[in-house]
Amino acid sequence: MNDTTFRRELGQQLRVDSIRASAKAGSGHPTSSMSAADLMAVLLDGHLRLDFDRPDDPRNDHLVFSKGHASPLYYGMLKAAGAITDEELLRYRSFGSRLEGHPTPRIPPTDVATGSLGQGLPIGVGIALAGKRLDRLPYRVWVLCGDSETAEGSIWEAFEHAAHYGLDNLTAIVDVNRLGQTTETMLGWDVDTYAERARAFGWHAVVLDGHDLDAVEAAYTEAENSGRPTALFAKTKKGKGVRAVEDQPGKHGKPVADPERAIAELGGPRALSVRVAKPEFAMSTVDAQPAEARFPSWEVGEEVATRQAYGETLTALGESRPEVVALDGEVSNSTASALFAEAHPGRYFEMYIAEQQLVAAAVGLQARGWAAFASTFAAFLTRAHDFVRMAAISRADLRLAGSHAGVSIGPDGPSQMALEDLAMFRAVHGSAVLHPSDANQTALLVTAMADRGGISYLRTLRGKTPVRTGPDEDVRIGGSRVVRGSEDDRVTLVACGVTVGEAEEAAERLAADGVAARVLDCYSVKPIDAATLRAAARDTGVLLTVEDHWPEGGLGDAVLECLADFPDAVTVRKLAVRGMPCSGSPAELRAAAGIDADRIVATVHSVLGGRRNPFGETPEEERAIIRGEQGTSVGDPHDDTDPQSG
Structure with a gap:
């Protein structure tokens, strides 16, 4: 059987399987x-x-199915390569099977989970970056894309970054079969327009008949020698080879109605096996020797921004841990990752204003064993949340840092104020969500993130905060810090980040009023320090949470979840940002949001029955005050019109 005949038969086998x-x-x-x-x-x-027998061999090529719904084809390839048996193939999608509806790393050699369209190519950029700049190995990254997913902006973020970094080890194979789930794609079979777009982004592009085996062979050879990232736009037919479904709309995502007849039409089952070529080149000789590093620490009482502490600690990690790499979304002078970039330029990657590619590249880099830290403004990580969600399915080790969070960033206004990030990351499977209040906490938590598997998120602050935590204190993921406390405490103030300072000031003022208040710094929002919280609930019976975040899903909800099965009666009140903020100074904005020391003191007195809360009791009243509507009428809480406009 010659090569062309064998490949034709192998293609039919993949269809049959x-x-x-x-x-x-x-x-x-x-x-x-x-x-x-x-x-x-x-x-x-x-x-x-x-080498399917050694899927972790760092010399291996990487195959990413960006069109992850084509998993039957992927698993058919694994069977043909001898990586799975026919019996396992036929357990596809069954409970407990490694062959899930869309591929995940549960089945080697799968690098990442796919299925949310538009993600495989951006992740492929990260893997190719690792090969080109870090591993320095000549493996190739092949990414099978669907034509429908080219409507996703993340695909074009990948195109521009691959060209910028000269990733000639990356090939995108675009299966242009014309038919999406419900309708024809925007370009149909117009492969020439696809190619023109790719060329405009700096790629080498080839158009071909995806069912002409000689043309496919020539296209792959051209891609391997083009000297640029290459996109192959292959005109194909959905359901090829079976008249009942070939190029027919309405057949997406459905088993073939008469499988026996379809299989017979394709020539029946085969049992072909492929001796897949193994990598033959030598290993890279990258110098990856760790060096001595002086990790930063600060004296208690100093004023330091936690974002600065993040950058300094990350830079020190880069000295002692050669596997640490950093990425940023073109705000490195604000997130302070610029310090790492200056010290370790070969391990820093600028992803520009492309947050989806930022996270995707980090996922690709970690798939090759690099400890990736990615940073940008916390508000903009929302754009990449689906990539974070899928990273959890990939069992990825991902470390994210979001700076400039909350109303406390000040005059930039609400578009820059992350107020949903704690909730967003708490909802990610297996995540850690950290919000340190000072520089030493930050340094210790960043170091802990480097050793933690799964997804970790660190929220940092724009402004300077006083260092309260000693550099030798026990700060850990899942911990907290009692800022002040006594046996006489009547209330616990639970805070994180910038609100720790507000809680501490409030406690001082409450003490002058004869009310002892415990202050708990919950720098680890997830996992939260349940033991310390439950002890505080038992000792004081009243907890007041204070956070620079919307009331949904943040610190307050984490505390409520922790106490859901608490056996004793306990009062929990939440202070959070309830109305849409505007520009102003950090102090003005915290006051307007009702998360400052004044509001804490008033709320504590109100809850303990000592005084009436002058700010009101209901969310609607709080919202009205934030909006400047301090008259006798609260108004419609859903009306966001500006009373001073028009």
């Missing part, structure tokens, strides 16, 4: 798999260099 697996599961995407079967047959037999 896609139909078989989906039919057995009763669900799946066989038609999306069938369009790309010839493309993958040629890749598997001659261009992919991957």
Whole structure:
């Protein structure tokens, strides 16, 4: 059997196995798999260099299925390569199977989870960056994309970054089968326009018939020698080879109606196996020797911004840990990751104003074993939340830092004020959410993040805060710090970040009024220090949470969750930002939001029954005060009109 005949038969086998697996599961995407079967047959037999017996070999090529719904095709490839058996293939989508509906790293050699379209190519950029700049190994990154996902902006973020970094080890194989889930794609089979767009981004582009095996072979050879990132735009037919579904709308995401007939039409089952080429080149000789580093610390009483502490600690980590790399979204002088970039330019990657690519590149880098720290303004990480969500499914080790959080950033206004980030990251599976109040806490937590698996998020502050924590104190993920406390405490003030200072000031004033208040610095919002919180609830019976964040999903809700099954009666009140903020000084904005020392003192007196709260008791009243509506009528709490406009 010559190469062309073998590859044609292998393509048919991949189609048959896609139909078989989906039919057995009763669900799946066989038609999306069938369009790309010839493309993958040629890749598997001659261009992919991957030792399936040693999937962790750093010399291996990487294959990313950005169109993760074509998982039957991917699993058919694994079977043909001998990585799985036919019996396992037919457990596709069944409970407990490694062969999930969309690929995940549960099944080697899968690097990352895919399935949320538009993510595979940006992650491929990160893997290719690792190969080019860090591993310094000549492996290639092959990414199978669907034409529908080119509507995602993240795809074009990947295109521009790949060209900027000269990633000639990256090939995007775009399966242009014309049909999306509900309608034809925007460009249909106009592969020339696709190619023109790729060329405009600085890529080498090739158009081809994706079912012409000789053309596919030539395109791969061209990609391997182009000297630039290359995109292959292959015109294909969805459901290729089976008349009942070939190029037919309405067949997406459904098993073939008559699988036996379809399989017979494709020539029946095969049992072909592929001897996939193994990498033959030598290992890189990258110098990765750790050096002595002096980790920063500050004297109690100093005024230091936690973002500055982040940058200094990350830089020190880069000295002692050669696997640490940093990325930023073109705000490194604000997040302080510029310190790392200056000290370790070879391990710093600028992702510009492209937060999806920022997180995706970090995911790709960690897939190659690099400890990636990615930073930007906390507010802008919301743009990349789906990448963070998928990173958790990838079992990725990802370290994110968001600066300039909360109303306390001051005059920049609400577009820059992250007020939902704690909730967003608390909702991520297995995450740690950290919000230190001072520089020494930050340094110790950044160091802890480097050793933690999973996703960690550090929220840093724009303004300087006083150092309260000694450099040798026990600061850890899952811990907290009692700022002040006694056996006579009648209330516990629970704060994090900038509100720790407000709580401390309030406690001083309450003490002058004869009310002893415990102050708890919950720098670890998730996992939260349940033991200390429950002890405080038992000792004082009243907890007041104070946070520079919306009331939903942040510190207050974390405390309530911790106390949900508390056996004793306890009062919990939440102070949080409840109205839309505006520009102003940090102090003015905290006062307007009702998260300053004045509001804490008044609320404590009101809860303990000592005094009436002059600020009002209800969220609506708080909202009205924030909006400047301090008259006798609160008004409609859902009316966001400016009373001074017009």
